[in-house]
Amino acid sequence: MQLNKKFMTYWLLLLAASVQANDGIDRMTLADMRHALNSGTLSSEQLVQHYLDNIQANNHQGQNINALVTLNEHAIAQARKWDAQRAKNPTAKYPALAGIPFVVKDNFDTAGMVTSGGSFVLRSSVPSQDAFTIKTLIEGQAILLGKTNLSELAASFGWFGYSSFGGQTLNPKNTRRDASGSSSGSAAAVAAAFAPFALGSDTSGSIRAPASVTGTVGFRPSLGLISRSGIIPLSLTFDTAGVITGSVQDQAIVLDVIKGQDKSDSATLDLASEHIQFVQALNQSSLKGKVIGVVTNFKGANAEVDEVFQRAQETLGERGARVVSITLPKVFETLWSGVLGPVGESEFKPQFERYLATLNANQPRTLEGFLDLARKNQAHNGPHGMNPARLAGLERVLKTDSTDSPAYISILSRKIPQLRVQLLDIMKKNQVDSLLFATINCPASVVHGVADESYVCASADTYASSYIASATGFPEITVPAGTIKGNLPVGVSFLGGYGEDAKIVSFGYSFLGR
Numbered sequence: 001m002q003l004n005k006k007f008m009t010y011w012l013l014l015l016a017a018s019v020q021a022n023d024g025i026d027r028m029t030l031a032d033m034r035h036a037l038n039s040g041t042l043s044s045e046q047l048v049q050h051y052l053d054n055i056q057a058n059n060h061q062g063q064n065i066n067a068l069v070t071l072n073e074h075a076i077a078q079a080r081k082w083d084a085q086r087a088k089n090p091t092a093k094y095p096a097l098a099g100i101p102f103v104v105k106d107n108f109d110t111a112g113m114v115t116s117g118g119s120f121v122l123r124s125s126v127p128s129q130d131a132f133t134i135k136t137l138i139e140g141q142a143i144l145l146g147k148t149n150l151s152e153l154a155a156s157f158g159w160f161g162y163s164s165f166g167g168q169t170l171n172p173k174n175t176r177r178d179a180s181g182s183s184s185g186s187a188a189a190v191a192a193a194f195a196p197f198a199l200g201s202d203t204s205g206s207i208r209a210p211a212s213v214t215g216t217v218g219f220r221p222s223l224g225l226i227s228r229s230g231i232i233p234l235s236l237t238f239d240t241a242g243v244i245t246g247s248v249q250d251q252a253i254v255l256d257v258i259k260g261q262d263k264s265d266s267a268t269l270d271l272a273s274e275h276i277q278f279v280q281a282l283n284q285s286s287l288k289g290k291v292i293g294v295v296t297n298f299k300g301a302n303a304e305v306d307e308v309f310q311r312a313q314e315t316l317g318e319r320g321a322r323v324v325s326i327t328l329p330k331v332f333e334t335l336w337s338g339v340l341g342p343v344g345e346s347e348f349k350p351q352f353e354r355y356l357a358t359l360n361a362n363q364p365r366t367l368e369g370f371l372d373l374a375r376k377n378q379a380h381n382g383p384h385g386m387n388p389a390r391l392a393g394l395e396r397v398l399k400t401d402s403t404d405s406p407a408y409i410s411i412l413s414r415k416i417p418q419l420r421v422q423l424l425d426i427m428k429k430n431q432v433d434s435l436l437f438a439t440i441n442c443p444a445s446v447v448h449g450v451a452d453e454s455y456v457c458a459s460a461d462t463y464a465s466s467y468i469a470s471a472t473g474f475p476e477i478t479v480p481a482g483t484i485k486g487n488l489p490v491g492v493s494f495l496g497g498y499g500e501d502a503k504i505v506s507f508g509y510s511f512l513g514r
Contacts, residue, residue: 025050026193029514030100030250033196037099040090044079044099044143051101051145052076055194063175067188069106069166070114070147078143096253098141103195105186106147106166107154108134108241109230113144117232118152118163118182120384121373125363131230132262133199133241140257145195148185153352154201154234156181157389159448161188161210164377164386168447171214173487176452177444180209186244187214197254198244203234204340205440205466207242208478212491213444215480217251217512218244219505222498223473224271226255227262233351235344236267237412238470248479248509252278255505271499281502287510288320292494293432296327301441301459308482308490309438312511315481316436319510326430328468329422335467339411339419345400346408367398420472424497434507435495437465439478443488454486468495475501477508 025047028036036042052075059068072078082099086092104110107117109127116122130138138144149166151159161169161184169184171177172192179188183200187210190198200207202220211218219242226241233239243258245251255278261268294313299306313323331338349367356365364370371394378385401408427435441464442457469476475498478491494511496504 026054028196029247030097030196030253033100034096034098037086038094044082044086045076047099048075048079048101048143048145051193051195054192055146058172058192059194063172063192064170065172065175065188065192066167066169067148067179067185067192067194068103068146069116069149069185072113072144072146075101075143075145082141082143095140095257097137097257099143101143101145101195102137102197102199103146103148103186103189104134104144104199105150105183105201107150107201107232108199110134110144110147113147115147115232116163116165117154118150118165119374120164120377120386121370122363123165125359127230127359129230132227132264133258134230136258136260148183148189148198150185151182152386152390153232153394154182154203154206155390155393157387157393159387159390160184160445162387162448164384167384170447171444173215173489174444176447176450177213177486177488178447180213180440180444182206183210183244187211187216187218190214190216190244190246196246197250200242200244201231201234202240202242202470203238203344204336204470205463207244208466208476208491208493209440209463211244212439212478213489215483215489215491216244216246217248217477217479217508218242219251219255219477220469220475221255221259221501222271222475224267224269225259225273225276225475225501227260227265227268229262229264232355233348235340235347236351237343237347237416238340247514248477248505248512249282249514251477252282252505252509255501276499276502278502278505281506282509283506284510284513285320286503286506287316290321290433290507291431292316292321292323293326293427293430293435294323295435295437295465296325297333298437298441298465301462302443302456304484305438305441305443305490308484309492312436312481312492315511323436324430324432326426326432326435328426331419332423332468333464335471336461336464339415339471340467342407343411345397346403346405348397349400350402367394371395371398416471420474420498423468423472423474427497433496434504437493437495439491439493440466443484443486443490465493472498474498475504477504479508479512
Protein backbone atom coordinates (compact mmCIF):
# COMPACT_ATOMS: atom_id res chain seq x y z
CA MET A 1 0.00 0.00 0.00
CA GLN A 2 2.84 2.35 0.90
CA LEU A 3 4.51 1.59 -2.44
CA ASN A 4 1.29 2.45 -4.25
CA LYS A 5 1.07 5.80 -2.46
CA LYS A 6 4.65 6.62 -3.39
CA PHE A 7 4.01 5.58 -6.96
CA MET A 8 0.86 7.70 -7.15
CA THR A 9 2.68 10.71 -5.70
CA TYR A 10 5.52 10.27 -8.21
CA TRP A 11 3.06 9.82 -11.08
CA LEU A 12 1.10 12.95 -10.10
CA LEU A 13 4.31 14.98 -9.92
CA LEU A 14 5.31 13.76 -13.37
CA LEU A 15 1.84 14.55 -14.71
CA ALA A 16 1.94 18.05 -13.21
CA ALA A 17 5.38 18.66 -14.70
CA SER A 18 4.16 17.42 -18.07
CA VAL A 19 1.08 19.66 -17.98
CA GLN A 20 3.23 22.62 -16.94
CA ALA A 21 5.68 21.95 -19.80
CA ASN A 22 2.83 21.61 -22.30
CA ASP A 23 1.21 24.81 -21.07
CA GLY A 24 4.63 26.45 -21.42
CA ILE A 25 4.90 25.55 -25.10
CA ASP A 26 1.37 26.79 -25.73
CA ARG A 27 2.36 30.15 -24.26
CA MET A 28 5.61 30.42 -26.24
CA THR A 29 5.99 33.00 -28.97
CA LEU A 30 7.84 32.13 -32.15
CA ALA A 31 10.80 34.10 -30.82
CA ASP A 32 10.70 32.00 -27.63
CA MET A 33 10.68 28.82 -29.69
CA ARG A 34 13.58 29.95 -31.81
CA HIS A 35 15.61 30.82 -28.71
CA ALA A 36 14.81 27.47 -27.07
CA LEU A 37 15.73 25.55 -30.22
CA ASN A 38 18.97 27.48 -30.64
CA SER A 39 19.92 27.03 -26.99
CA GLY A 40 19.15 23.32 -27.05
CA THR A 41 16.52 23.46 -24.29
CA LEU A 42 13.82 22.33 -26.73
CA SER A 43 13.94 20.11 -29.79
CA SER A 44 11.91 20.36 -32.95
CA GLU A 45 10.67 16.83 -32.33
CA GLN A 46 9.34 17.90 -28.93
CA LEU A 47 7.56 20.85 -30.53
CA VAL A 48 5.99 18.77 -33.27
CA GLN A 49 4.98 16.02 -30.85
CA HIS A 50 3.44 18.56 -28.49
CA TYR A 51 1.17 19.96 -31.19
CA LEU A 52 0.31 16.47 -32.45
CA ASP A 53 -0.73 15.62 -28.89
CA ASN A 54 -2.93 18.73 -28.76
CA ILE A 55 -4.49 17.74 -32.07
CA GLN A 56 -5.05 14.19 -30.84
CA ALA A 57 -6.75 15.51 -27.70
CA ASN A 58 -9.18 18.01 -29.23
CA ASN A 59 -9.44 17.76 -33.01
CA HIS A 60 -11.65 14.66 -33.39
CA GLN A 61 -12.34 14.08 -29.70
CA GLY A 62 -12.43 16.25 -26.59
CA GLN A 63 -13.69 19.59 -27.89
CA ASN A 64 -14.01 17.99 -31.35
CA ILE A 65 -12.87 21.20 -33.05
CA ASN A 66 -12.32 19.51 -36.43
CA ALA A 67 -9.80 22.12 -37.55
CA LEU A 68 -7.32 19.70 -39.17
CA VAL A 69 -8.37 17.49 -42.08
CA THR A 70 -4.98 16.00 -43.02
CA LEU A 71 -1.77 15.44 -41.07
CA ASN A 72 1.73 15.26 -42.54
CA GLU A 73 2.85 11.73 -41.72
CA HIS A 74 6.47 12.78 -42.20
CA ALA A 75 6.41 15.67 -39.71
CA ILE A 76 8.17 13.82 -36.88
CA ALA A 77 10.84 12.47 -39.24
CA GLN A 78 11.42 15.95 -40.64
CA ALA A 79 11.73 17.33 -37.11
CA ARG A 80 14.29 14.66 -36.22
CA LYS A 81 16.24 15.48 -39.36
CA TRP A 82 16.32 19.15 -38.42
CA ASP A 83 17.37 18.28 -34.84
CA ALA A 84 20.22 16.12 -36.16
CA GLN A 85 21.40 18.97 -38.36
CA ARG A 86 21.25 21.33 -35.39
CA ALA A 87 23.20 18.88 -33.22
CA LYS A 88 25.98 18.63 -35.82
CA ASN A 89 26.32 22.40 -36.11
CA PRO A 90 24.79 24.05 -33.03
CA THR A 91 26.41 27.45 -33.58
CA ALA A 92 25.18 27.94 -37.16
CA LYS A 93 22.71 30.72 -37.92
CA TYR A 94 19.39 29.10 -38.78
CA PRO A 95 16.34 30.69 -40.44
CA ALA A 96 13.75 32.36 -38.21
CA LEU A 97 11.24 29.50 -38.44
CA ALA A 98 13.65 26.56 -38.67
CA GLY A 99 12.27 23.54 -36.85
CA ILE A 100 8.95 25.22 -36.04
CA PRO A 101 5.70 23.54 -37.16
CA PHE A 102 2.82 25.22 -38.97
CA VAL A 103 -0.49 24.32 -40.60
CA VAL A 104 -2.02 25.53 -43.84
CA LYS A 105 -5.49 25.94 -45.28
CA ASP A 106 -6.43 23.06 -47.56
CA ASN A 107 -6.60 25.23 -50.67
CA PHE A 108 -2.79 25.61 -50.79
CA ASP A 109 -1.05 23.01 -52.96
CA THR A 110 1.14 20.64 -50.94
CA ALA A 111 3.34 18.15 -52.79
CA GLY A 112 2.46 14.60 -51.85
CA MET A 113 -0.51 15.60 -49.69
CA VAL A 114 -4.16 15.91 -50.68
CA THR A 115 -5.30 19.44 -51.56
CA SER A 116 -9.09 19.24 -51.55
CA GLY A 117 -10.17 22.87 -51.35
CA GLY A 118 -12.72 21.46 -48.92
CA SER A 119 -14.43 19.52 -51.69
CA PHE A 120 -15.20 15.80 -51.61
CA VAL A 121 -14.79 15.92 -55.40
CA LEU A 122 -11.06 16.70 -55.00
CA ARG A 123 -10.49 14.20 -52.17
CA SER A 124 -7.81 12.37 -54.19
CA SER A 125 -6.11 15.41 -55.71
CA VAL A 126 -2.42 15.29 -54.79
CA PRO A 127 -0.37 18.12 -56.34
CA SER A 128 3.15 17.47 -57.60
CA GLN A 129 4.59 20.65 -56.13
CA ASP A 130 4.08 23.04 -53.23
CA ALA A 131 2.42 26.43 -53.42
CA PHE A 132 5.02 29.21 -53.52
CA THR A 133 4.52 30.19 -49.87
CA ILE A 134 4.71 26.57 -48.69
CA LYS A 135 7.93 26.08 -50.63
CA THR A 136 9.35 29.25 -49.08
CA LEU A 137 8.56 28.07 -45.55
CA ILE A 138 9.89 24.55 -46.11
CA GLU A 139 13.09 25.92 -47.66
CA GLY A 140 13.38 27.96 -44.46
CA GLN A 141 13.21 24.64 -42.54
CA ALA A 142 9.73 25.17 -41.09
CA ILE A 143 7.79 21.92 -40.72
CA LEU A 144 4.38 21.44 -42.31
CA LEU A 145 2.23 19.74 -39.69
CA GLY A 146 -1.05 19.44 -41.58
CA LYS A 147 -3.90 20.92 -43.61
CA THR A 148 -6.85 22.82 -42.17
CA ASN A 149 -10.55 22.71 -42.99
CA LEU A 150 -12.27 25.59 -44.78
CA SER A 151 -15.61 26.68 -46.13
CA GLU A 152 -15.90 24.76 -49.40
CA LEU A 153 -13.77 26.27 -52.18
CA ALA A 154 -13.24 29.27 -49.85
CA ALA A 155 -16.85 30.48 -49.89
CA SER A 156 -19.22 29.93 -46.96
CA PHE A 157 -22.73 30.64 -48.31
CA GLY A 158 -24.07 30.70 -44.75
CA TRP A 159 -22.35 27.52 -43.50
CA PHE A 160 -19.16 28.98 -42.06
CA GLY A 161 -16.34 26.46 -41.76
CA TYR A 162 -18.25 23.60 -43.38
CA SER A 163 -16.97 21.54 -46.28
CA SER A 164 -18.04 18.32 -47.96
CA PHE A 165 -14.49 17.01 -47.49
CA GLY A 166 -13.88 18.00 -43.88
CA GLY A 167 -17.26 18.58 -42.26
CA GLN A 168 -17.90 21.35 -39.72
CA THR A 169 -15.15 23.23 -37.87
CA LEU A 170 -16.09 24.50 -34.41
CA ASN A 171 -14.90 27.55 -32.51
CA PRO A 172 -12.52 26.53 -29.68
CA LYS A 173 -13.78 29.45 -27.58
CA ASN A 174 -17.39 28.24 -27.73
CA THR A 175 -18.14 25.04 -29.60
CA ARG A 176 -21.77 25.99 -30.22
CA ARG A 177 -20.42 28.73 -32.47
CA ASP A 178 -18.49 28.49 -35.73
CA ALA A 179 -15.06 29.89 -36.50
CA SER A 180 -16.46 32.06 -39.31
CA GLY A 181 -14.97 31.50 -42.76
CA SER A 182 -13.47 30.63 -44.97
CA SER A 183 -10.09 30.12 -43.22
CA SER A 184 -12.00 28.57 -40.34
CA GLY A 185 -9.69 25.66 -39.64
CA SER A 186 -6.57 27.83 -39.72
CA ALA A 187 -7.95 30.23 -37.12
CA ALA A 188 -9.40 27.44 -34.99
CA ALA A 189 -6.09 25.56 -35.11
CA VAL A 190 -4.14 28.51 -33.74
CA ALA A 191 -6.81 29.28 -31.12
CA ALA A 192 -6.83 25.63 -30.00
CA ALA A 193 -3.00 25.46 -29.84
CA PHE A 194 -2.78 22.91 -32.66
CA ALA A 195 0.02 24.98 -34.22
CA PRO A 196 1.84 28.24 -33.46
CA PHE A 197 0.84 29.77 -36.80
CA ALA A 198 -1.30 29.01 -39.81
CA LEU A 199 -1.56 30.14 -43.40
CA GLY A 200 -4.91 31.11 -44.85
CA SER A 201 -6.33 32.87 -47.87
CA ASP A 202 -8.52 35.95 -47.91
CA THR A 203 -10.81 37.15 -50.68
CA SER A 204 -13.52 39.04 -48.83
CA GLY A 205 -12.70 38.59 -45.14
CA SER A 206 -11.67 34.94 -45.00
CA ILE A 207 -8.64 35.47 -42.74
CA ARG A 208 -9.86 38.48 -40.80
CA ALA A 209 -13.31 37.24 -39.76
CA PRO A 210 -12.10 33.83 -38.49
CA ALA A 211 -9.26 35.50 -36.58
CA SER A 212 -11.67 38.01 -35.05
CA VAL A 213 -14.09 35.40 -33.70
CA THR A 214 -11.38 33.07 -32.36
CA GLY A 215 -9.32 35.69 -30.53
CA THR A 216 -6.32 35.41 -32.84
CA VAL A 217 -4.39 37.88 -35.00
CA GLY A 218 -5.12 37.88 -38.73
CA PHE A 219 -3.60 39.97 -41.49
CA ARG A 220 -4.70 40.65 -45.04
CA PRO A 221 -1.67 42.24 -46.77
CA SER A 222 -1.55 44.71 -49.61
CA LEU A 223 -2.38 42.80 -52.77
CA GLY A 224 0.91 41.48 -54.12
CA LEU A 225 2.89 41.30 -50.89
CA ILE A 226 2.49 37.50 -50.71
CA SER A 227 2.29 35.11 -53.66
CA ARG A 228 -0.95 33.35 -54.58
CA SER A 229 0.74 30.75 -56.83
CA GLY A 230 -0.47 27.26 -56.05
CA ILE A 231 -3.60 28.36 -54.19
CA ILE A 232 -7.01 27.32 -55.52
CA PRO A 233 -8.41 30.64 -56.80
CA LEU A 234 -11.74 32.19 -55.91
CA SER A 235 -11.28 35.62 -57.49
CA LEU A 236 -7.73 36.72 -58.25
CA THR A 237 -8.66 40.39 -58.29
CA PHE A 238 -9.13 40.06 -54.53
CA ASP A 239 -7.42 36.80 -53.49
CA THR A 240 -4.38 36.95 -51.23
CA ALA A 241 -2.54 34.65 -48.89
CA GLY A 242 -2.08 35.65 -45.27
CA VAL A 243 -1.22 34.51 -41.77
CA ILE A 244 -3.06 33.77 -38.52
CA THR A 245 -1.06 33.87 -35.28
CA GLY A 246 -1.47 34.26 -31.55
CA SER A 247 0.32 37.60 -31.39
CA VAL A 248 1.31 40.49 -33.63
CA GLN A 249 4.99 39.80 -32.99
CA ASP A 250 4.53 36.27 -34.36
CA GLN A 251 2.65 37.73 -37.32
CA ALA A 252 5.60 39.99 -38.14
CA ILE A 253 8.10 37.12 -37.96
CA VAL A 254 6.15 34.96 -40.42
CA LEU A 255 5.39 37.84 -42.78
CA ASP A 256 9.08 38.70 -43.08
CA VAL A 257 9.69 35.12 -44.22
CA ILE A 258 6.88 34.67 -46.76
CA LYS A 259 6.63 38.11 -48.38
CA GLY A 260 8.37 38.67 -51.68
CA GLN A 261 8.20 38.52 -55.43
CA ASP A 262 7.14 35.47 -57.40
CA LYS A 263 7.50 35.55 -61.17
CA SER A 264 4.44 33.29 -61.44
CA ASP A 265 2.25 35.89 -59.71
CA SER A 266 2.38 39.23 -61.51
CA ALA A 267 0.73 41.05 -58.60
CA THR A 268 3.87 40.48 -56.51
CA LEU A 269 5.96 42.31 -59.11
CA ASP A 270 4.03 45.56 -58.54
CA LEU A 271 4.99 45.94 -54.87
CA ALA A 272 8.51 46.66 -53.58
CA SER A 273 8.17 44.11 -50.79
CA GLU A 274 11.87 44.23 -49.97
CA HIS A 275 11.31 47.67 -48.44
CA ILE A 276 8.57 46.38 -46.13
CA GLN A 277 10.20 45.04 -42.97
CA PHE A 278 7.79 43.87 -40.30
CA VAL A 279 9.85 42.88 -37.26
CA GLN A 280 12.04 45.93 -37.70
CA ALA A 281 8.96 48.19 -37.72
CA LEU A 282 7.44 46.83 -34.49
CA ASN A 283 7.25 49.55 -31.86
CA GLN A 284 5.14 49.53 -28.70
CA SER A 285 4.83 53.31 -29.02
CA SER A 286 3.87 53.40 -32.69
CA LEU A 287 0.35 54.70 -31.92
CA LYS A 288 1.64 57.61 -29.87
CA GLY A 289 0.82 60.89 -31.58
CA LYS A 290 -1.09 59.20 -34.39
CA VAL A 291 -4.62 60.04 -35.52
CA ILE A 292 -6.97 57.10 -36.01
CA GLY A 293 -10.19 57.45 -37.98
CA VAL A 294 -13.00 55.55 -36.27
CA VAL A 295 -15.44 54.34 -38.92
CA THR A 296 -19.06 54.77 -37.78
CA ASN A 297 -20.86 53.02 -40.66
CA PHE A 298 -20.95 49.50 -39.28
CA LYS A 299 -22.10 49.97 -35.69
CA GLY A 300 -25.46 48.98 -34.21
CA ALA A 301 -25.67 45.30 -35.11
CA ASN A 302 -24.73 43.98 -31.66
CA ALA A 303 -24.56 46.06 -28.48
CA GLU A 304 -21.82 43.97 -26.88
CA VAL A 305 -19.59 44.23 -29.95
CA ASP A 306 -20.21 47.98 -30.02
CA GLU A 307 -19.17 48.18 -26.36
CA VAL A 308 -15.89 46.37 -27.09
CA PHE A 309 -15.33 48.71 -30.03
CA GLN A 310 -15.87 51.72 -27.75
CA ARG A 311 -13.36 50.36 -25.24
CA ALA A 312 -10.88 49.87 -28.09
CA GLN A 313 -11.12 53.59 -28.82
CA GLU A 314 -10.35 54.30 -25.18
CA THR A 315 -7.33 52.01 -25.42
CA LEU A 316 -6.10 54.05 -28.37
CA GLY A 317 -6.23 57.13 -26.16
CA GLU A 318 -4.22 55.31 -23.51
CA ARG A 319 -1.63 54.50 -26.18
CA GLY A 320 -1.30 58.19 -27.02
CA ALA A 321 -3.39 58.24 -30.19
CA ARG A 322 -6.17 60.68 -31.03
CA VAL A 323 -9.40 59.39 -32.53
CA VAL A 324 -11.71 61.14 -34.97
CA SER A 325 -15.04 59.84 -36.24
CA ILE A 326 -15.41 59.19 -39.95
CA THR A 327 -18.57 58.20 -41.79
CA LEU A 328 -17.67 56.69 -45.14
CA PRO A 329 -19.79 57.29 -48.25
CA LYS A 330 -22.57 54.74 -48.82
CA VAL A 331 -20.63 53.14 -51.67
CA PHE A 332 -18.34 51.58 -49.05
CA GLU A 333 -21.33 49.86 -47.42
CA THR A 334 -22.40 48.07 -50.61
CA LEU A 335 -19.09 46.77 -51.95
CA TRP A 336 -20.35 43.20 -52.22
CA SER A 337 -23.17 43.95 -54.63
CA GLY A 338 -21.25 46.69 -56.40
CA VAL A 339 -17.78 45.16 -56.70
CA LEU A 340 -16.82 41.86 -55.10
CA GLY A 341 -19.91 39.86 -56.03
CA PRO A 342 -20.02 40.58 -59.77
CA VAL A 343 -16.24 40.37 -60.20
CA GLY A 344 -16.09 37.08 -58.31
CA GLU A 345 -18.88 35.54 -60.35
CA SER A 346 -17.14 36.57 -63.57
CA GLU A 347 -13.70 35.31 -62.57
CA PHE A 348 -14.33 32.04 -60.77
CA LYS A 349 -15.04 29.72 -63.70
CA PRO A 350 -12.05 30.58 -65.94
CA GLN A 351 -9.62 30.86 -63.03
CA PHE A 352 -10.80 27.65 -61.36
CA GLU A 353 -10.55 25.78 -64.66
CA ARG A 354 -6.98 27.01 -65.14
CA TYR A 355 -6.20 25.55 -61.73
CA LEU A 356 -7.96 22.25 -62.54
CA ALA A 357 -5.80 21.98 -65.67
CA THR A 358 -2.70 21.70 -63.44
CA LEU A 359 -3.99 18.64 -61.57
CA ASN A 360 -3.25 15.00 -62.27
CA ALA A 361 -5.15 13.11 -64.94
CA ASN A 362 -7.94 11.62 -62.81
CA GLN A 363 -9.26 15.01 -61.69
CA PRO A 364 -12.00 17.09 -63.39
CA ARG A 365 -10.80 19.60 -65.96
CA THR A 366 -13.82 21.91 -66.16
CA LEU A 367 -16.32 23.43 -63.76
CA GLU A 368 -19.04 21.41 -65.50
CA GLY A 369 -17.07 18.22 -64.90
CA PHE A 370 -16.51 19.21 -61.28
CA LEU A 371 -20.24 19.87 -60.84
CA ASP A 372 -21.16 16.51 -62.39
CA LEU A 373 -19.12 14.78 -59.70
CA ALA A 374 -20.49 17.06 -56.98
CA ARG A 375 -24.07 16.29 -58.02
CA LYS A 376 -23.37 12.54 -57.96
CA ASN A 377 -21.86 12.83 -54.50
CA GLN A 378 -24.89 14.81 -53.37
CA ALA A 379 -27.30 12.23 -54.80
CA HIS A 380 -25.50 9.28 -53.22
CA ASN A 381 -25.17 11.10 -49.89
CA GLY A 382 -21.39 10.78 -49.57
CA PRO A 383 -19.60 11.17 -46.22
CA HIS A 384 -20.54 14.84 -46.32
CA GLY A 385 -22.91 16.52 -48.72
CA MET A 386 -22.05 19.93 -50.13
CA ASN A 387 -23.80 22.94 -48.61
CA PRO A 388 -26.82 23.26 -50.97
CA ALA A 389 -26.34 27.03 -51.22
CA ARG A 390 -22.67 26.52 -52.17
CA LEU A 391 -23.69 24.05 -54.85
CA ALA A 392 -26.30 26.48 -56.18
CA GLY A 393 -23.64 29.20 -56.25
CA LEU A 394 -21.40 27.03 -58.42
CA GLU A 395 -24.32 26.25 -60.73
CA ARG A 396 -24.95 29.98 -61.08
CA VAL A 397 -21.37 30.92 -62.00
CA LEU A 398 -21.37 28.17 -64.61
CA LYS A 399 -23.77 30.38 -66.58
CA THR A 400 -22.39 33.79 -65.61
CA ASP A 401 -20.88 36.20 -68.11
CA SER A 402 -17.13 35.84 -68.07
CA THR A 403 -14.26 38.31 -67.90
CA ASP A 404 -14.98 39.91 -71.29
CA SER A 405 -18.27 41.51 -70.21
CA PRO A 406 -18.46 45.35 -70.27
CA ALA A 407 -19.67 45.43 -66.65
CA TYR A 408 -16.71 43.39 -65.43
CA ILE A 409 -14.20 45.46 -67.37
CA SER A 410 -15.74 48.69 -66.07
CA ILE A 411 -15.46 47.59 -62.44
CA LEU A 412 -11.79 46.68 -62.83
CA SER A 413 -10.74 49.62 -64.97
CA ARG A 414 -12.82 52.38 -63.38
CA LYS A 415 -14.67 51.57 -60.18
CA ILE A 416 -11.89 49.89 -58.19
CA PRO A 417 -9.30 52.60 -59.00
CA GLN A 418 -11.89 55.25 -58.06
CA LEU A 419 -12.53 53.54 -54.71
CA ARG A 420 -8.81 53.55 -53.92
CA VAL A 421 -8.47 57.23 -54.71
CA GLN A 422 -11.67 58.09 -52.82
CA LEU A 423 -10.60 56.24 -49.67
CA LEU A 424 -7.12 57.76 -49.67
CA ASP A 425 -8.63 61.22 -50.17
CA ILE A 426 -10.91 60.67 -47.16
CA MET A 427 -7.96 59.63 -45.02
CA LYS A 428 -5.88 62.56 -46.21
CA LYS A 429 -8.68 65.08 -45.71
CA ASN A 430 -9.21 63.87 -42.14
CA GLN A 431 -5.45 63.63 -41.57
CA VAL A 432 -5.67 60.10 -40.20
CA ASP A 433 -2.91 57.50 -40.14
CA SER A 434 -5.30 54.55 -40.18
CA LEU A 435 -8.96 53.61 -40.11
CA LEU A 436 -10.39 51.55 -37.23
CA PHE A 437 -13.55 49.44 -37.14
CA ALA A 438 -14.88 46.24 -35.60
CA THR A 439 -13.57 43.49 -37.88
CA ILE A 440 -17.07 42.06 -38.11
CA ASN A 441 -19.98 43.73 -36.36
CA CYS A 442 -21.42 40.59 -34.73
CA PRO A 443 -19.88 37.77 -32.68
CA ALA A 444 -19.28 34.26 -34.01
CA SER A 445 -22.48 32.88 -35.47
CA VAL A 446 -24.23 29.72 -34.34
CA VAL A 447 -23.10 26.48 -35.97
CA HIS A 448 -25.49 25.43 -38.73
CA GLY A 449 -28.13 23.12 -37.29
CA VAL A 450 -27.50 24.13 -33.66
CA ALA A 451 -30.01 26.16 -31.63
CA ASP A 452 -28.64 29.10 -29.62
CA GLU A 453 -31.07 31.89 -28.76
CA SER A 454 -28.29 34.02 -27.24
CA TYR A 455 -27.05 34.99 -30.71
CA VAL A 456 -27.93 38.59 -31.55
CA CYS A 457 -27.06 40.15 -34.90
CA ALA A 458 -28.97 42.94 -36.63
CA SER A 459 -26.63 43.10 -39.62
CA ALA A 460 -27.57 42.21 -43.17
CA ASP A 461 -23.91 41.40 -43.86
CA THR A 462 -21.46 41.04 -40.98
CA TYR A 463 -18.55 41.08 -43.43
CA ALA A 464 -19.40 44.50 -44.90
CA SER A 465 -16.43 46.32 -43.36
CA SER A 466 -14.07 43.57 -44.56
CA TYR A 467 -14.86 44.35 -48.18
CA ILE A 468 -13.06 47.70 -47.98
CA ALA A 469 -9.57 46.17 -47.87
CA SER A 470 -10.60 43.52 -50.39
CA ALA A 471 -11.94 45.99 -52.94
CA THR A 472 -9.02 48.42 -52.63
CA GLY A 473 -6.17 45.95 -52.14
CA PHE A 474 -5.14 47.80 -48.97
CA PRO A 475 -3.71 46.09 -45.84
CA GLU A 476 -5.79 45.32 -42.76
CA ILE A 477 -4.88 43.65 -39.48
CA THR A 478 -7.38 42.35 -36.93
CA VAL A 479 -6.35 42.05 -33.29
CA PRO A 480 -8.29 40.81 -30.24
CA ALA A 481 -10.03 43.67 -28.43
CA GLY A 482 -12.23 41.93 -25.88
CA THR A 483 -14.54 39.06 -25.04
CA ILE A 484 -18.31 39.15 -24.63
CA LYS A 485 -20.83 36.78 -23.02
CA GLY A 486 -20.39 33.18 -24.04
CA ASN A 487 -16.59 33.54 -24.11
CA LEU A 488 -16.86 35.04 -27.60
CA PRO A 489 -13.87 37.10 -28.79
CA VAL A 490 -14.26 40.39 -30.65
CA GLY A 491 -11.57 41.82 -32.89
CA VAL A 492 -10.91 45.32 -34.19
CA SER A 493 -9.17 46.19 -37.43
CA PHE A 494 -6.60 48.76 -38.48
CA LEU A 495 -6.60 49.59 -42.20
CA GLY A 496 -4.00 51.63 -44.06
CA GLY A 497 -2.98 52.60 -47.56
CA TYR A 498 -1.36 50.37 -50.17
CA GLY A 499 2.13 49.33 -49.10
CA GLU A 500 1.66 50.55 -45.51
CA ASP A 501 1.64 46.97 -44.25
CA ALA A 502 4.46 47.31 -41.72
CA LYS A 503 2.93 50.47 -40.25
CA ILE A 504 -0.48 48.85 -39.83
CA VAL A 505 1.02 45.74 -38.24
CA SER A 506 2.96 47.93 -35.83
CA PHE A 507 -0.26 49.75 -34.88
CA GLY A 508 -1.74 46.35 -34.03
CA TYR A 509 1.34 45.56 -31.96
CA SER A 510 1.10 48.83 -30.06
CA PHE A 511 -2.62 48.30 -29.44
CA LEU A 512 -2.36 44.68 -28.31
CA GLY A 513 0.96 44.92 -26.51
CA ARG A 514 2.32 41.66 -27.92
